[in-house]
Amino acid sequence: MEIIIVKDLVMRFGSFTANDRLTFSVAKGEIFGFLGANGAGKTTTMKVLCGLLKPTSGSVVVAGYDVALHPEKVKRNIGYMSQKFSLNDDLTVTENILVYGTIYGLGRAEIGKRTDAMLERLELTQVRKRLVKTLSLGWKQKLAFSVATLHRPSIVFLDEPTSGVDPVTRRRFWELIYEAAENDITVFVTTHYMDEAEYCDRVSIMNRGQIIALDTPQRLKQAHGVESINELFVRMVR
Amino acid sequence: MIKVRNICKSFGAVRALNDVSFEVRENELFGLIGPDGAGKSTLFHILISLMKPDSGDVALWGLDSVRDYRAIRKIIGYMPGKFSLYEDLTVEENLQFFASVFGVRVEENYRLIEDVYRHIAPFGKRPAGKLSGGMKQKLALSCALIHKPRLLVLDEPTTGVDAVSRKEFWDNLKTVRQAGVTAIVATPYMDEAALCDRIAFINNGHIFSVDTPQNIVKRTTQRIFAVRAANMRTLPALCRSLPGVMAAYSFGDAVHLAMNRHDAEAGEIRQQLICLACEKVEVKTVAPIIEDCFIITVKNQK
CATH class of the missing domain: 3.40.50.300 (P-loop containing nucleotide triphosphate hydrolases)
Structure with a gap:
């Protein structure tokens, strides 16, 4: 298809x-x-x-x-991960996920569930309360990708x-x-x-x-x- | 020539640089190869006198980076990782501006930048902010060179630049070197490491493996296997699950496998993968390239 x-x-x-x-x-x-x-x-x-x-x-x-x-x-x-880092530097990891989940119309409970699963998969559970700006570029990119696919889009665009x-x-x-x-x-x-x-x-x-x-x-x-x-x-x- | 001795630098609890020492020779093209967060930019800031080390010292042709910072800034050209020219000024205005800051006329040193600048000269009246990525890099390099520095410091000059412009940029660097300029360049592109005279790997604030790219490859004792199978996407994870595997990563159209044991054979790896239900398995030994060496070095450090 x-x-x-x-x-x-x-x-x-x-x-x-x-x-x-x-x-x-x-x-x-x-x-x-x-x-x-x-x-x-x-x-x-x-x-x-x-x-x-x-x-x-x-x-x-x-x-x-x-x-x-x-x-x-x-x-x-769709999901979109832009060339310029698009997460909010002054929010924590979980806050960023919450913002994007809400924009895409997911409920609080569902966002919570997906957040836990995502952080575990990315091995980011330890840093969930850290401000995004304190993460290394590699972690930020992984997080940005997962956020772009949080709402389970059929396509993800990665620039x-x-x-x-x-x-x-x-x-x-x-x-x-x-x-x-x-x-x-x-x-x-x-x-x-x-x-x-x-x-x-x-x-x-x-x-x-x-x-x-x-x-x-x-x-x-x-x-x-x-x-x-x-x-x-x-x-x-x- | 440049001597970096026992540099330490911490930011709060984070040790950004840990007893870093190395030397760069006159007229060398020296590559600093390392991941994001390794300490490359911090090291550069100390090198060019923008930041003081907690301990240790840097000497550039006998000038101390803390005491003689005014003299040092005159002999350095610096191209930061982030595009830092004036986007509202035109190409020509940017070049004029940097020349005047260093008290030189553009015409004096034009020969040095000619190879680079002639590509963007036709767009001289265009604001720098409206240039493509490759052209911005060329303008930034021109501005960093216009006062004919003894040392050129380039922080990831080709990140986000396409393969063709990247090649052109390195051709330009060779010209600059022929003009007698010493250059230190940080890059995450491993193929660029191979173009340097000597390189240093940097990771977690430590420097190791300072040598020519050829010697670094020669010194690698691990055997590297290139593995292909029908299931290329699940292959890296499957390879990592095999006993005695140090690292397994995608490399173009194959997975490269580094083994802890020196006597590992292609045949046994193939058998093990077939046991894991892989089909069309091909395993052969390949000569390591710089990128393999980097991954192995990082693994060894952990």
């Missing part, structure tokens, strides 16, 4: 075309890597898919809803979730992504770490507003005769 269907998406800002006739789809439960150079138009696409920007033209259906017609319904069915994180924490983070995918949450992720592209079911490479490659990492490497996605990326985007 396709959970994201994008047809001829065009997004213009004045005379600048950020997304130029994008067409692709993402299957339910898939980990989809959305790669591209800085300024290629990735964040714009992500915002359209999340119902935050109305497309100039084309059709975008996310979780069964047209983003142009029903952006609010789209937002209820450079591992930027600046060390090799060990980065990989632990990807195990959280695998876990989400196993639980049938579709993962739409951008990254500048090209080894992480290899962990995706499929990847697309975007350049100057257009998708210039889209397939499984394995097939892309074979088709272009390269050893790694990094090699392919540098070759195609340069």
Whole structure:
């Protein structure tokens, strides 16, 4: 089943075309890597898919809803972890979870239950009363991801979730992504770490507003005769 | 040349730096490799005289970082981890501003930054805040270099920058080095570590393994196995459950497995995974890369 269907998406800002006739789809439960150079138009696409920007033209259906017609319904069915750390630094871990749970309309009792389960899974129970600003970046990222999936959305959008994180924490983070995918949450992720592209079911490479490659990492490497996605990326985007 | 001797620094109960000592040689490209929270930025702040250590000292070409801070600031170029130029000033205005702060004219040292700056020169009239990530980095590097510092200190210059711009940035660093500048760079990208002359791993405020990337790889005694199977997503956790496994992590399209025992064989690992119901299991030994060495070092420390 396709959970994201994008047809001829065009997004213009004045005379600048950020997304130029994008067409692709993402299957339910898939980990989809959305790669591209800085300024290629990735964040714009992500915002359209999340119902935050109305497309100039084309059709975008996310979780069964047209983003142009029903952006609010789209937002209820997705989770979003932004590039900039989005939790509130001056609240504790549990307070942050409470805020997000309430925004997504979960009851107090349900939030409490999910909070306990989440903190145990993340091994964060010890720090539940600590202010978020006192946590290491790795912990913050794990927490931000879990908060983005607290309401059990059908899709989660991750915008450079591992930027600046060390090799060990980065990989632990990807195990959280695998876990989400196993639980049938579709993962739409951008990254500048090209080894992480290899962990995706499929990847697309975007350049100057257009998708210039889209397939499984394995097939892309074979088709272009390269050893790694990094090699392919540098070759195609340069 | 730079001598860091027995630096300690605490913030309340947190020991950010614990007896840190190392040296950086003249005209070296030195990499400081470590996770978030390891103490990299604190060390940099002490190095460039923005912070005093609790004990220990730093000497830059004989200048003491506490006593001679005025002289030191003139010979240092610093690029902080967070973009810190003036977003409302244009590209050209930022460069002019930094030149004037250091009492130089842009033209004097333009040759040093030419390779970097020519990529952003066409956008000279654009406010710095409107540049793409890669271009912001290039402008920040230009501003840090415009007074021709003896030492360039770069705190995670390529975090959040795409693979192509990252490569360009490192090509630029090589040019800077050829011009005689010594550079210390902190990075979480392990492939960048391999591009440095020498590197130091830093973790929990401790420095260890100061050496060339080649020697660090050579000194690693653990055997590393690359494992592939049908179930790649559950494979890291399954591998960690095997007896004698020190670390198991995804590495591109395989899982890398470091064993505690030195006599472990690919065949037995394969058998054990097949017993755990894994299918299409492939195990082969591979040469470690810097990233394996880092993970092993961090594990050993724990």
